[in-house]
Amino acid sequence: MAYLLRGCSKALICIPDLHIGLVKVKVSGKDGNVILRGEANEMTVFVTVTNKEENAYNARLIVTFLSDLRYIGLDKDTLFSCDASKDSIGQNRIICPLGNPFQSKDSVTFGIKINVQSLSADIQDFKVSLEAKSDNPENATTLIDNYYETESIIVETKAAYGFNDGRPSTAQIEFDIDKPTVDVSREPTNQREIGQFVNHTYSVINKGPSVVNFVNLDILWPWKVKKGNSTYLLYITDLKMPSSTQCNTGDIENPLKLEAPVVEESNATTVEGEIVTRTKRSIRSLRASSEQLCPEEKDCPGSSNALCCPIKCRISQLQKGGTADIEIVSRLYERSLVQGKISALNVTSFANVSAEIENYVNGDPLPKSINVTTQITQPAEVTDESLEVWIIIVVVIVTVLILIAAVILLAYLGFFKRAKKEQLNKEKAELAAHGEQLLKVSNGD
Template sequence: MTKNREICETHDVYVPDTIRDKISPIIVSVNYTYVERRLSGDLLEPAVDTTLPQAFTTELVIEKDCGEDNVCIPDLKMTAKPTREKFTLGTTDNSLLTNVSIQNSGEASYLTQLFITIPPGFEYGGIEKYGTKQSISCSPSENNSNKKDEPYDFVCDIGNPLPANEKVDFGVRLTGTNVDTSKENVEIKMRVNSTNEEEAGHGDDNAFTVNIPLEIKAQLSLTARSNPDQVDYSVKNRTDLDKAVFDFEVGPLVSHLYQVINRGPSSVKKARFDLFFPSFSEEGKDLLYLLDLPRSYNFQ
């Protein structure tokens, strides 16, 4: 490089379409230095002028559909509605589909994302697209605690950008696997957001909470059997109380077997069985009394 001679070089830089941050400018930094080397003879070593900057920084602004000021102000609004009026536990179809609609009434919205808070006992089951042109993809949030008994979040990329006056309609499917039956409702929280902020006071319609009543439908039936089927309670079957040694000498033994069946479709955590039997006769004398406490068996 000789004195008073300027050298220019051109470099082409390609930005992939998958770049996520399209709001912030791309920072380009260039610096120069001199690599010292031994020169032969009486040639002098070049010197760098330290009074001049040795690094230069510039910004490449990504062109956006935001008008002359290149500043986009979106206006997002979302609504959500489940396809079922109530969620019944134990049915063959344990899925829950919620239709979501997101409208951008402002300028282009960049890195538009939907945050879904999924209640415990439900799993994310995918997206149902309803003819929308936007590519929608969802993945678990990095901030989830991984505890089974706590809600967890899924993040869905809706559009980058979501153009002005664009509407996206899709369905979010959840699957109930171990639903908490102590709750009265299934609560699904959703909110939409973008990297470029909306005007003040326009963010109230960016969140929506879906509440679906939780229904437990159980058909309980009771059957009973006596052993023996019929009892002959006569004097010849009894021994005087003063002379009786064993229980069966006082009167015949009777055992009852009761069977409680839940025909579903929902399961129940607890059920109470009340047993009433005549303990005394009309004259106030002992008639029936328990020899042993009732025992329960699970035949599943």
Template sequence: QMTWPPQSPDLNPIEMVWDELNHRVKEKQPTSAQHIWQFLQDCRKSIPHEAVLENAKSVQSCRQGKRCISVVIGAPKANTSQFNIAEGGSVYYCPWSLGQSECHNIEFDNQGDRIVTVSGTDYQAEVKSHQWFGATVRSHGDTILACAPLYSWRTKADIPQSDTTGTCYLSVKNFTKFVEYAPCRTVVLGGPGSFFWQGQVISAAKEEIIKAYYPGYFMQSVEGQTQTRQAQIKYDDSYHGKTFLSRNSITLLIPLLSKHMGSYFGYAVATADINNDGMSDLLVGAPMYMTRGSDSRLEEVGRVYLYLQRGPLDLEPTLNLTGTQVFGRFGSTIAPLGDLNQDGYNDLAISCPFGGEDQQGLVLIYNGFAGGLRDTPSQVIDGQWASGTVPASFGFALRGAKDQDMNGYPDLIVGAFGVDKAILYRSRPIVSTSASLTIYPTMINPEEKSCSVNNAHSWLCVCVCVPGFLVEVQLDRLKHMQKGGVKRALFVDSQQAMLQRSVRVRSGERVCHETKIYLRDDKEFRDKLSSIYISLNFSLDPQAAFDSHGLRPILNYQTIELIEQKVQILLDCGEDNICVPDLTLAVHGDRKEVYLGDDNLLTLTFNARNEGEGGAYEAELYVVLPPEADYSGIARNNEVRLTCSYEAENQTHYLSCDLGNPMKSGTSLWAGLRFTVPRLKDTRKTVQFELQIRSKNENNSHSEVVPYKLEVVVQADVILQGVSRPDKVFFPPPNWKVSKTPQEEQDIGPVVQHVYELVNKGPSGISHTVLQLSCPLSVQGQGLLYPLEMSTEGPLNCTTNYSINYLQLKVSIQLLTCLWMYDKECDTFVKVEQVSNKFSLTNKAVTWKNLEKVMTKCVPPLQVVTPLVWNKQDSQYSVPLWIIILAILAGLLLLALLIYVLYKLGFFKRSLPYGTAMEKAQLKPQAASEA
């Protein structure tokens, strides 16, 4: 026996017998006629009896006696062994099994371009190079059809050019006979394509083609051949695209017209009974259909139109499937798949050969149902190749509806010509099942403690009934999704919130499992209001063994794998178990103003009340702080113990304080919070705190937002002080003489310095301050002060309307900084951030000689006084000595006379008072009187 097919599948029976004889002679095996006849009988039994385009049934091995499906794949640009032919194209035969993927070339035609002789001259009659042989491949029964649409034939001998007419080859009797059929060789075209690209359909019986074929002759037509006629003179030339349904080979019926020009409507056409009503439905692809995107620009996405057949040739437009990949060419290929999910309705594969990441291609699977085709794909298959200069074009060719591995489910073959590959996708067995989850009771009463876990009382025991395969039960599922959420319910056996079980279920059986859960102590969690969700999730065991075909089953995609039930905690909220609080909030503060530059200690006292009919669960005071404020702590209160947390979120600082869980009806809480407001800016006039009571109740859960505003005030304690140096001026100074042309400051008079100091003791800074200084320069038309020099310390900017030292006197003492000013205004700029700032201004002037006393004044509020005393000059004549002696004697005589008069009057004889004598008597000793 030998394995079929042989390495050269085009061998005829004579060649096969010859090869077998050679093999037997070399191996010294029997070569009698009986043995050869037995060999032919075995091979005859091995020949496959059915073939389908890319799926062809054959026998894998005569020794094994097993049947399998093989694949026939066209390669239109493949190089062949034909003489002097470039990229003639080929068709490959690929037997398939789990351990085999080798393909063999089917030699439909092994000849080069044929030569004809006309009048003794040889002419090339055809052109097979670049003919795209294998662009169309179809199979039926034991026959395979392969066509070359770009095959060229020379129609006239005197015209050297050739016309593209196309040709086809038939392989019959499992590669034992090949015949050619090219009916277009008789047509002389005036343009490229039948009837100016209107197209044409030619039909002929396979038997007649085989009967009329004779090697070496060009067959032009066969008996019974039919073809469509040319359209009428006025035919549609709008480029909208049309699809026609044909009742026979000649008459064209029911044109289906696209409404979008250039959409390539009709590029792909397929028929299948989508809704299982016994009538074939039509699908038409328009891969270049365009729609407007988000920016209102046209985008090429592609579209597929579904027409359900309601009666004989009565097509109803039912659904339009529009692609989502720009330039993806959605709808380039449409392939019926058969019933993939075993629901009784045929499914469909639609290609998007340039979609997906890097434009490698996509294939989308759509499922049918009683109403037609579902509008969302149940599966998307993408091409798994690295991006290259040429797209993979995954999905450019599709073929389905055949069970390749014979596991009872149709498979899919996808072609990707950009990477020279064809991929077989095998359908996995589908398991359809359902599950249920039962919980009782559905209301938990925390006051009824019916079971104990680890010597701690739990609130309730709950039982769960679960069927499934690989089962996972999760308690309090929403808390699992929250970061740091406390699971309020646990399983009694494991004291965990999750239970996993592997359950083995046979077809048609139902398996249940019962377990108990308990509620934790209410001190361990806060959320008593929301429901406890218990979820059941089941799936097939991913570690299960492969079946005999090497596949693991999957669940039907429509199976509901997640089931949820909920239980509630019994609340003190009446029969409906719904609490409706009435939350009110009042806020008071110890100040209404805050000062720039100060820490601004603030205490807010609030009163939170619940005047509703039910408790407020997880009630909290929510305080939003302004950016200028900080939280300091809780004001001491012996009646209420408040717990607060200070957090920041998106540059917003907020404070939350627990008010009770629950905050029962009739509750009234008084408490205080301490803050500081140190980061004030002069750009804002007010700062505001926002306070609100929040709870987790579904109804009336929040109170009104209570704002507390503080006015931003600038408060600065500014002190202006000054001193005169010297504090008193005597004029004229000693040895001073009047000079008609003064050169130095001493030539005018004594020097006086006034020093003014401006101090800001805060707390606020001063943004702009004006210091105005006025000094008397003359009195009654006579000069008083001569402004000589000014100096400042600090950021001062001074101006004056009077000339300083206009006589250009020489100054004896040079000061550091001089600003020319008098009767001036000094603008000081104080930084807001500084609490205290000090500035000084020194005024140096020379006093004129005309007045006796002068006061300088700084208004407001400081006065600096410099007294001026006039000194008289010394006399030229001295007092005589005798006058001085006479004056002294007269004075002495007058003093003696005064003393004598006082003596006579008894001024020097004064008597002792009465009290003195008595005091002396008390000083005598008392011993004698006591004896």
């Protein structure tokens, strides 16, 4: 304890008076207390500590902040460095030595750089605490300025997210109700016997700058026809999605448990460098247990022929510039169309996207709703009128060819030459008769 006596005026032990003065926060080099996720990388807390009275021994500044934040270092070269550790409740803490002794009337100013890139999604604001201490205690009356807490530092999320695209695998499918592509006289025994493929894909994008966590995608899927016994319309056989996405299709995904053709079993898609297969239902979807296949069934908007079933998907995280493509693979249940005598209709699915965290500040607007349509049409037929046109064209061509052949034949037989000869003889006779008349007139004279 002897060293505590050095630099003292009257008392046996030096009595310092540490004071935390200027405290300023800069985010990414700019004054302010707002951190924008995805744009801000670091913040700097500038502080000035002064000893107004006698020497302070083993003087130190203790800075405490969230465990999500990470200490980088000091903003400039100093004669000391700070040590990082954890406090009793798991928060990050750094201890910066001010001097031993931190002499009377001395003052030091420096900046503490902190990385803010790993802030969790639920943090909307936080504070940084600073405390100046020494081994030789101060008077209780001067301790009030040894502690400082910054104003709340606001964490703001700004993200332009929404639908980038919505597309069918085929915009139009020809379906002949009299000649379906599969045998509709019985129920299908495998997926190939259902009908033609109808796939709808929904592409969700985040243009940033912030990461979007927990994005909900709600889909209304046209799964049954209303006519007849309300049998299947678009029969879902598979879903393709990123590993960050989970979808709950209830029990409408392959409800008949039909086997897929072997060539489709290895169906896989690459998403952001990952291969996501759909061979295990326990992985690909969150199954719902219900006595009904779709307890929330409802009329499809704008359709008098289709019933829709909701499908709920959840994207756990969407990075800046990232996309998530969710593709629903289905087949047109041709047996239902034949039984319901439906020869043409527009099959539309509806999708909406939203973020679970309500304090998002949207950037450039992107559509939050989208419709994807596949048009089922009758095949084009050759009409009677079009047949008559072709017949007329053929008749004209044949007639012209016959005329040309007749002209060539007559010319070959000399028909046109005979006419010329007869005309020449006639002209000669007329000329001779005219000459005789002239001769008679001349003799009479």
